[in-house]
Amino acid sequence: MKPRESVSDMTNDWILDVLADLRSFARKNDLPKLVAQLEDASLIAAAELTSVEAGAPLARRGDVGHAGGLLRPGGVRRDAG
Numbered sequence: 001m002k003p004r005e006s007v008s009d010m011t012n013d014w015i016l017d018v019l020a021d022l023r024s025f026a027r028k029n030d031l032p033k034l035v036a037q038l039e040d041a042s043l044i045a046a047a048e049l050t051s052v053e054a055g056a057p058l059a060r061r062g063d064v065g066h067a068g069g070l071l072r073p074g075g076v077r078r079d080a081g
């Protein structure tokens with residue numbers, strides 16, 4: 001029987017690399033709101049990949065996406081709840 005492939009292996013880590021490249025671009029082009037959003041996206045992606053790797057139930061995986069903050073028009077943060 002083939003061992004289960006780890007989600008955090010090279011097969012899915014590419015998304016974290018893409019987000020890092022996008023963050024780098026945003027920093028170099030003075031786009032601070034985009035940098036903040038990409039940092040959040042990177043944290044969420046890493047958490048979800050780890051959750052999938054650990055075999056978390058689907059209902060729990062969706063909970064990872066609630067980062068606790070939303071953006072109002074203009075990029076101002078506010079609490080999600």
